[in-house]
Amino acid sequence: MEKLSYASESSTSPWVTYLRQIDRVAPHLGDLAHWIETLRHPKRALIVDIPLQMDDGTIRHFEGYRVQHNLSRGPGKGGVRYHPDVDLNEVMALSAWMTIKCAALNLPYGGAKGGIRVDPFSLSEGELERLTRRYTSEIGLIIGPQKDIPAPDVGTNGKVMAWMMDTYSMNHGTTITGVVTGKPIHLGGSLGREKATGRGVFITGCEVAKRSGIEIEGAKIALQGFGNVGSEAARLFEKAGARIVAVQDHSATLYNEAGIDLTELTVWQAESKQIAGFPGAQEIAKEEFWTLQMDILIPAALEGQITRERAENLSCKLVLEGANGPTYPEADDVLAERGILVVPDVICNAGGVTVSYFEWVQDMASFFWSEEEINQRMDKIITDAIAHVCDKAEEKNCSLRTSAYIVACERILLARKDRGIYPG
Structure with a gap:
């Protein structure tokens, strides 16, 4: 089968972004790189x-x-x-x-x-x-x-x-x-599922911040997206002492240097179906969001949000990818050059799929766990995973994204290698 090329495709295409990420990890895979075409x-x-x-x-x-x-x-x-x-x-x-x-x-x-x-x-x-x-x-x-x-x-x-x-x-x-998975509780859903992705963003963010000497208490956070993921992550960071100074969604960009009251914003959004018009913050221009003074950025909306130009203007120390694919590869390079850490989506927002796994296991066994058990199990899996990725990044002297891809691709390609190709 001919290699899926991206030479003729738009550089902003999500599939092209993924292929470029695979290209970057290939040199780190040793003999397993022989099987890398399966990922393309x-x-x-x-x-x-x-x-x-x-x-x-x-x-x-x-x-x-x-x-x-x-x-x-x-x-x-x-x-x-x-x-x-x-x-x-x-x-x-x-x-x-x-x-x-x-x-x-x-x-x-x-x-x-x-x-x-x-x-x-x-x-x-x-x-x-x-x-x-x-x-x-x-x-x-x-x-x-x-x-x-x-x-x-x-x-x-x-x-x-x-x-x-x-x-x-x-x-x-x-x-x-x-x-x-992700069903209502009374139809075999799992406790903790709705908040799991946002919780995972918080756990990975705290772990990387601790390793990097970034203080969460008093940190200024800018949040893009105020759905389940962004709102829960923001709530947990606020509880830990951070200030949510900016929130952006499709309807508006809100800013308040003193901090946006998330409880009030949640009530407003539930009634208005959008954040536009919220009286507890100033509305600013959409593009101004990327130039605000912030310590932590949480893109938790759609893919393709952090471009090279936006990356050059960001003032944060840490990016927590609550969304899938929010950062273009060329923007990744800019952030790395500027010393801005990026916790990649494949680890940062993986709390949801982790609790989905728990839901699937519970459904298969027809035996259900308490929310406390679920959170404990999830926290351990997420914490162990981000620690492994951080250690691999130090070993390979690479970004956390490349490290996460190394860890993942080694596991996938080893499975592919040992299963072989049928028919032989």
Whole structure:
């Protein structure tokens, strides 16, 4: 199979960003580099047409995707995204980052991702349910608790996962809770799942800050994205004594040097469905966000946010990637040259997939743990993983991102090597 080139693709393409990250880690893999081509090719990509009868009786068609990037270490794992900008290139990249993330955490999964190109907020609840059920049926031939386990992502939630689980179960004639994670608690979901990703950002941030001599108490934090991930991470940092001086989402950029009251902002967002207009902060221009005085930046929105130009203007000491793929490779270089540490997405935001793993295990055993047990188990896995990545970075004299990729790729490619190729 011909190598997937990025010479003719946009340098801002998520898949190109991933391929460049793989290129950077290749020289560190020794004999295992012989198998690296397997990481440059998704194992399986499914594109589906989803006809939907709208509430007014008209028929619309939506395009959906499910990509399984690599299954060498176990079944695929990855979210389902509902967003107007979803396309195959993005889903391929997100599935590949899930492969790296699961291996970096040493979870027994491969990487997968799915999505539908749709604005979920433009649909009624009935339309959203019908869309989800048809999509689930279309991808049903490649998902399953031992094949590929979807989860929530941008634009989806526990209710969507309940519809997916029910649809898959109805098509198989028995209740199969382990086909998805991120479900409501009463349908086999796990305690602690909703806050897990933000908690992971906080844990990894504190660990790297401690190793680097960065004080959390009194630190000024700028946050991009105020969904489940960003809001929970910010809340934990605020509790630890940090000040959230800026929050940006699609509707506005808020700034308050004295610190934004997150409790008040959460109430405002719940009522207004956006942060714009919040009276407890000043609204500033969108691009000004990247030039503010800050100690820690948490990009927790979509991919492709930190460009070379923005990286040159950042004043922070630490970047915690709550989102997937928020930093372009050339921006990574700028940040490294300027001595700004980046905790990469594949470790930083891995709390969600870690508790998803716990949910899957609990569903398979029909035995459920307390939230305290879950948090303790998650904290240990995340802390051990970031410590291993930091130690490897010191050993190899490389960035934390390259280190995380070394750790992950060694595990993936060793599995590929020892499994061999069938047929031989």
